[in-house]
Amino acid sequence: MNRIFSKMMVLNLAIVLFTALALSLLLSFLFTRYFYREYGRNLEEALQEATVLAAKHFAGRTSRSGFERGLKLIDRLEGVHFWLLDPQGRLLFTTAPDLEIFPKPGFADQVIACLRQGRMYARVLTDPKDPSLDLMVAATSLPEGALVGFFPVADVKEPLKESIGLVWLAAVGAFALGAVPTYFVARHFSYPLVLLSRVARRMGQGDFGARVELKRRDEIGDLAAAFNAMAQQLESLDKERQAFLANVSHELRTPLTSIRGFIQGILDGTIAPPDQPAYLARVFGEVGRLSGIVDELLTLARLRGGRLRFHWERLNPTAVLDAVVEMLTPLAAEKKVKIDFAAVGDQRELWADRGRLAQIFTNILDNAVKFSPEGGKVEVNACWDAQGWRVTIGDEGPGIPPGDIPYIFDRFYTGSLSARESPGTGLGLAISKLLVEEHGGTISVRNRPRGGCEFTVFLPAAFEPSCPASRGKGEIGGEGK
Numbered sequence: 001m002n003r004i005f006s007k008m009m010v011l012n013l014a015i016v017l018f019t020a021l022a023l024s025l026l027l028s029f030l031f032t033r034y035f036y037r038e039y040g041r042n043l044e045e046a047l048q049e050a051t052v053l054a055a056k057h058f059a060g061r062t063s064r065s066g067f068e069r070g071l072k073l074i075d076r077l078e079g080v081h082f083w084l085l086d087p088q089g090r091l092l093f094t095t096a097p098d099l100e101i102f103p104k105p106g107f108a109d110q111v112i113a114c115l116r117q118g119r120m121y122a123r124v125l126t127d128p129k130d131p132s133l134d135l136m137v138a139a140t141s142l143p144e145g146a147l148v149g150f151f152p153v154a155d156v157k158e159p160l161k162e163s164i165g166l167v168w169l170a171a172v173g174a175f176a177l178g179a180v181p182t183y184f185v186a187r188h189f190s191y192p193l194v195l196l197s198r199v200a201r202r203m204g205q206g207d208f209g210a211r212v213e214l215k216r217r218d219e220i221g222d223l224a225a226a227f228n229a230m231a232q233q234l235e236s237l238d239k240e241r242q243a244f245l246a247n248v249s250h251e252l253r254t255p256l257t258s259i260r261g262f263i264q265g266i267l268d269g270t271i272a273p274p275d276q277p278a279y280l281a282r283v284f285g286e287v288g289r290l291s292g293i294v295d296e297l298l299t300l301a302r303l304r305g306g307r308l309r310f311h312w313e314r315l316n317p318t319a320v321l322d323a324v325v326e327m328l329t330p331l332a333a334e335k336k337v338k339i340d341f342a343a344v345g346d347q348r349e350l351w352a353d354r355g356r357l358a359q360i361f362t363n364i365l366d367n368a369v370k371f372s373p374e375g376g377k378v379e380v381n382a383c384w385d386a387q388g389w390r391v392t393i394g395d396e397g398p399g400i401p402p403g404d405i406p407y408i409f410d411r412f413y414t415g416s417l418s419a420r421e422s423p424g425t426g427l428g429l430a431i432s433k434l435l436v437e438e439h440g441g442t443i444s445v446r447n448r449p450r451g452g453c454e455f456t457v458f459l460p461a462a463f464e465p466s467c468p469a470s471r472g473k474g475e476i477g478g479e480g481k
C-alpha cells in the first residue's frame with residue numbers, strides 16, 4: 001500500500017478537522033455571547049423606558065391605567081414583561097399574568113433587598129428542570145417599590161441555535177473541501193518517493209538502465225536528479241565491469257588456445273619431433289606472456305582497490321631511470337633502435353618505490369622501442385626544476401592517432417597499431433598512470449611535430465607518502481602478498 005500517502009492524508013485531514021472544530025467552538029461561543037449581550041441591552045432599554053413611564057406616573061402626571069397601558073405596550077413591542085412591586089415586595093401589577101417564574105420563594109424580597117443596597121439587579125435565572133424557561137431579569141427601584149423586567153431567553157434560543165447550526169455546517173463543508181487539496185498535496189509528496197523506491201528496486205535486481213522520470217525544481221527534483229546521476233554511474237561501472245571481464249577472458253584465451261594447439265600437435269604427432277623444441281619454445285613464450293598478464297591484472301586490481309603495498313624510500317630517481325635504460329638497451333639494439341639518455345640538474349632525492357618507479361619507465365620505454373621503426377632513436381631526458389623531477393621519453397614511431405589520446409591510459413586500450421608488433425594487453429600504460437599518481441605525480445602524452453610521440457612523467461619533490469612507515473616492509477619486484 002501507498003503508506004506515506006495514507007499517513008499524509010490522515011495527518012492533513014486531522015489538521016483540517018482540528019482547525020474546523022476549534023473555529024466552530026470559538027464562533028459558537030462568540031455568537032452566544034453576542035446574542036445574550038444584545039438581548040441584555042434590549043431588556044435594559046425596555047426597562048429604562050418603563051422607568052420613565054413610572055417616574056411620570058409617580059409624579060402624578062399620568063393615571064394608573066395610562067401607566068399600565070404604557071407597560072403593556074412596551075411588553076408587546078419589545079417582548080419584555082414587567083412586574084411592579086411595592087416596597088414590601090408584593091406584586092402590584094404585571095403585564096404577563098400567566099408568566100411563571102419557577103417557584104422561587106423570596107425572589108421579590110431579594111430584588112428589593114438588592115436595590116435597597118443601591119446595587120443593580122441584572123441576571124439570568126435558570127430553571128434546572130426546564131432550560132426553556134431561562135429568564136433574563138433586570139430591576140430598577142422606583143420612588144415606591146420596584147420595577148422588574150423579564151426577558152424569556154427561550155425566545156432567543158431558536159435564532160441562536162440556527163446560527164450555531166450554520167457554523168457547524170460550514171465546519172463540515174470546510175472539512176470536505178479540505179480533503180480535496182489534501183489528496184493532491186499527499187500525492188504530490190508521496191508519488192516521487194514511490195517512483196524512487198520502484199526504480200531502486202529495479203536497480204537492485206540488476207536493471208541499471210532504470211531512471212526516475214521526474215522534473216521538479218525543488219529538493220525532491222534534486223533528489224531525483226542525484227538518484228539518476230548515481231544510476232548513470234552504476235550503469236557505466238556495470239558496463240565497464242562487463243567489458244573488463246570480456247577483455248580479460250579474451251586476453252587469457254588467445255595464449256591458452258595456442259598453447260593448447262601446440263601441445264596437442266606434439267602429443268598427436270602432427271608436429272614432428274625435430275620441430276618440437278621450436279614449438280615448445282613458443283609455448284614457453286606464451287606461458288610467460290600469460291603470467292605477465294596475470295601479474296599485470298593483479299597489480300591493477302590491487303592499485304584500484306588501494307591494496308598495493310609500497311616500499312617507500314628516499315632515492316635518486318635519475319639512477320633508477322638510468323638502470324631501466326641500461327636494461328632495455330640490448331632489446332633496443334636488436335631492433336637497431338638507439339636510446340639517447342640525458343639527465344641534467346642535480347642529483348636530488350625524492351620519496352618513491354624503487355621497483356614501481358622502474359616499472360613505470362619500463363612500460364613507457366618498452367612501448368617507445370616497440371613502436372620505433374628500425375634504426376630509430378628514442379630520446380630520454382630527465383631534469384630537475386623547483387617543483388620536481390620531469391622525464392620525457394620521445395620516439396620516432398607512428399605517434400598516436402589524436403582521437404585515441406584520451407583513451408591511451410585506459411585499461412585494455414591497445415589502439416589500432418599494436419597488433420602489428422608483439423601483441424600487447426593494453427594494461428601497461430593504465431598501470432603506469434596509477435603508479436605515477438601514487439607518487440603524487442602526473443603522466444601525459446603528446447604527438448611531436450616532427451613525428452612520433454612523447455610521454456612526460458612529472459614527480460613532485462614535495463610529495464610525501466601517506467604512510468612512509470611502511471618503508472622497508474613492502475614488497476620488492478614481484479606480486480607476492
Ligand SMILES: Nc1ncnc2c1ncn2[C@@H]1O[C@H](COP(=O)(O)OP(=O)(O)O)[C@@H](O)[C@H]1O
Nearest residue numbers: 367368371399414415418424425426427428429
Ligand atoms: N610510443 C608509442 N607510440 C605509439 N603508440 C603507443 C606508444 N605507447 C603506447 N602506444 C599505444 O598505447 C597502447 C597502450 O599501451 P600499453 O598500455 O603499454 O599496452 P600494450 O603495450 O600492452 O599495447 C598501445 O597498444 C599503443 O596503441
Ligand SMILES: [Mg+2]
Nearest residue numbers: 363367424428
Ligand atoms: Mg606496453
